[in-house]
Amino acid sequence: MSARRRGLRRLTGHVPQPLMIGAGILIFFIVLAVGAPVIAPYDPIYQDISARLAPPSLVHPFGTDNFGRDILSRVIWSTRIDLQIAFLGVIFPFIIGTAAGTIAGYFGGLTDTLFMRLIDIVLAFPFLVLMLAIIAILGPGLASFYIAMALVGWVSYARLVRAQILVLKQSDFAMAAKSLGFSHWRIMFRHLLPNALIGSIVFAMSDAVLVLLNGAAISYLGLGVQPPTAEWGIMVAEGQAFISIAWWIATFPGLAIVLLAFGFSLLADGLGEKLGVRP
Amino acid sequence: MSQAPPLIETDDVVLHFPVSGGGALGLTRRAVKALNGVSLSVRPGETIGLVGESGSGKSTLGRALLGLETVTGGHIVFDRAAVTGGKRQELSKIRRETAMVFQDPLNALNPRLTAGEAIAEVLRVHKKVPKDKITDRVAELLQMVGLDPALSARRPQALSGGQCQRVGIARALAVEPKLIVADECVAALDVSIQGQIINLFLDLKEKMNLTLIFIAHDLAIVRRLCDRVAVMYLGRIVEEGPTEAVFSAPRHPYTAALIESIPEIDPTVSLPDAPMQGEPPSPLNLPSGCSFHPRCPYAEPQCSRDPPPTLRRRDDHGWACILDPGQLPRPQTATRLQNA
Numbered sequence: 001m002s003a004r005r006r007g008l009r010r011l012t013g014h015v016p017q018p019l020m021i022g023a024g025i026l027i028f029f030i031v032l033a034v035g036a037p038v039i040a041p042y043d044p045i046y047q048d049i050s051a052r053l054a055p056p057s058l059v060h061p062f063g064t065d066n067f068g069r070d071i072l073s074r075v076i077w078s079t080r081i082d083l084q085i086a087f088l089g090v091i092f093p094f095i096i097g098t099a100a101g102t103i104a105g106y107f108g109g110l111t112d113t114l115f116m117r118l119i120d121i122v123l124a125f126p127f128l129v130l131m132l133a134i135i136a137i138l139g140p141g142l143a144s145f146y147i148a149m150a151l152v153g154w155v156s157y158a159r160l161v162r163a164q165i166l167v168l169k170q171s172d173f174a175m176a177a178k179s180l181g182f183s184h185w186r187i188m189f190r191h192l193l194p195n196a197l198i199g200s201i202v203f204a205m206s207d208a209v210l211v212l213l214n215g216a217a218i219s220y221l222g223l224g225v226q227p228p229t230a231e232w233g234i235m236v237a238e239g240q241a242f243i244s245i246a247w248w249i250a251t252f253p254g255l256a257i258v259l260l261a262f263g264f265s266l267l268a269d270g271l272g273e274k275l276g277v278r279p
Numbered sequence: 280m281s282q283a284p285p286l287i288e289t290d291d292v293v294l295h296f297p298v299s300g301g302g303a304l305g306l307t308r309r310a311v312k313a314l315n316g317v318s319l320s321v322r323p324g325e326t327i328g329l330v331g332e333s334g335s336g337k338s339t340l341g342r343a344l345l346g347l348e349t350v351t352g353g354h355i356v357f358d359r360a361a362v363t364g365g366k367r368q369e370l371s372k373i374r375r376e377t378a379m380v381f382q383d384p385l386n387a388l389n390p391r392l393t394a395g396e397a398i399a400e401v402l403r404v405h406k407k408v409p410k411d412k413i414t415d416r417v418a419e420l421l422q423m424v425g426l427d428p429a430l431s432a433r434r435p436q437a438l439s440g441g442q443c444q445r446v447g448i449a450r451a452l453a454v455e456p457k458l459i460v461a462d463e464c465v466a467a468l469d470v471s472i473q474g475q476i477i478n479l480f481l482d483l484k485e486k487m488n489l490t491l492i493f494i495a496h497d498l499a500i501v502r503r504l505c506d507r508v509a510v511m512y513l514g515r516i517v518e519e520g521p522t523e524a525v526f527s528a529p530r531h532p533y534t535a536a537l538i539e540s541i542p543e544i545d546p547t548v549s550l551p552d553a554p555m556q557g558e559p560p561s562p563l564n565l566p567s568g569c570s571f572h573p574r575c576p577y578a579e580p581q582c583s584r585d586p587p588p589t590l591r592r593r594d595d596h597g598w599a600c601i602l603d604p605g606q607l608p609r610p611q612t613a614t615r616l617q618n619a
């Protein structure tokens with residue numbers, strides 16, 4: 001039996017319930033995102049002025065907003081953008097952070113000190129304030145959001161990975177790799193990092209929740225996704241003005257955010273349990 | 280054999296690890312004095328045993344020999360290349376021509392790589408064989424250390440300790456090394472497996488003309504495997520010579536005491552009552568004069584004052600003590616070991 005098959009079996013052997021439910025929720029949203037044109041009953045930006053602020057009904061299950069746009073269709077189409085935010089908002093900090101943490105932990109000394117002080121500087125500012133400052137400089141939009149996320153978010157990954165690399169580099173197999181004349185690059189990224197990665201992957205799942213909420217918050221403040229694009233954060237922001245007369249505008253996208261965030265949390269918990277890591 | 284130039288030679292190697300937090304304010308700089316002037320030379324094809332209690336610096340010396348630790352002073356020369364001094368080119372020569380086998384066989388292997396991958400990686404990095412021959416060579420190496428090539432798909436967690444150690448040895452052999460340093464490589468294994476690994480080393484030594492530095496605290500194993508033995512105490516070599524000579528007629532009281540403390544398998548033979556008192560002093564704070572004097576039954580007043588002589592030599596057998604050969608009683612255990 002090949003090693004990969006065995007690895008798969010290890011992954012499928014006993015699946016903790018949170019992992020199963022979390023994966024189920026994520027798959028559900030991915031299906032929505034991919035199938036949006038087919039699943040959504042209406043065009044998400046089509047305005048039917050005659051049906052403004054219609055409450056949930058059989059025609060519009062989630063109601064309509066103040067422009068007469070179908071909330072259900074907008075919630076479904078939003079999945080595309082919000083999943084993208086969760087993915088890209090995590091992947092860049094993940095790559096930068098794990099690489100920085102590996103290098104800092106492996107080389108130690110001055111390199112380590114430089115990285116750690118840089119991390120201290122980033123951490124000295126409140127997270128959202130620093131994000132807003134960076135986006136304000138770069139100009140509103142999703143690209144700015146991803147750049148800001150990468151510049152601010154990498155520190156958590158770097159600290160997490162660095163701590164593990166510090167332990168791993170003392171191990172005999174690191175010494176063995178060194179004695180066999182392997183390059184620093186090979187020792188760092190082929191021998192040490194793969195053994196430190198599980199913790200980061202679990203953390204990335206719980207980080208996805210925060211990124212999602214941040215994305216929503218940034219869009220809510222008008223600095224992320226721009227109207228009329230459907231995005232849960234913007235929808236909540238737009239619905240806020242009508243909350244007393246049309247609760248459904250803000251509530252359904254809000255519930256979608258909660259459900260996806262819940263899914264990621266369960267995924268993080270379940271993965272942690274499965275792989276023996278506590279996030 | 281004595282005519283051949285040494286493969287690896289150390290000259291007065293000193294290695295101190297700085298420790299923080301000494302003194303009342305943590306300002307005093309202290310150091311663990313792991314090696315305090317080690318001179319040793321190993322000729323090609325020789326198997327030399329490094330023995331001593333824990334903390335005697337034998338593992339540190341082994342790592343320093345391969346350039347894995349930065350020495351504080353002294354020189355190490357491997358096959359005319361300087362290990363000390365840190366020239367990249369020379370260090371890389373050493374890395375290409377030496378290998379190490381570790382104490383904990385499981386931890387010495389990357390848990391994410393299968394046995395085959397671990398060995399293949401060495402072949403690939405050092406370009407030992409053409410790409411399409413790598414699989415064949417991995418199987419060949421595994422067979423050489425007595426493993427079924429089918430095990431190459433397994434990860435270390437799915438192998439026994441003895442199998443892991445064989446993989447570790449196969450990985451070392453993949454380098455086609457001139458020198459192997461084996462650091463307590465059987466200490467973590469069951470006794471029956473120990474014997475197999477020792478036989479494997481004997482076998483490989485004969486077949487490949489390996490030069491082997493075998494670090495161990497088990498004197499019986501060293502006696503079985505090694506041509507020469509160097510006894511270390513607190514970062515110094517106190518005695519060095521042909522294995523048989525050292526075991527049958529030790530010239531340093533520490534060696535004599537070590538040999539006396541080998542436990543006897545026959546329960547009717549009692550252990551010598553307290554062959555050696557106490558534990559070795561802390562390498563943070565070495566005794567004055569000869570560092571063995573607080574535990575030495577033959578210590579004279581001058582031993583606590585004056586440093587011991589540097590290795591005195593007679594008949595290729597060196598010792599660092601003021602006692603002359605023949606002044607120590609011949610150890611009982613040595614003859615018992617021989618008969619066993």
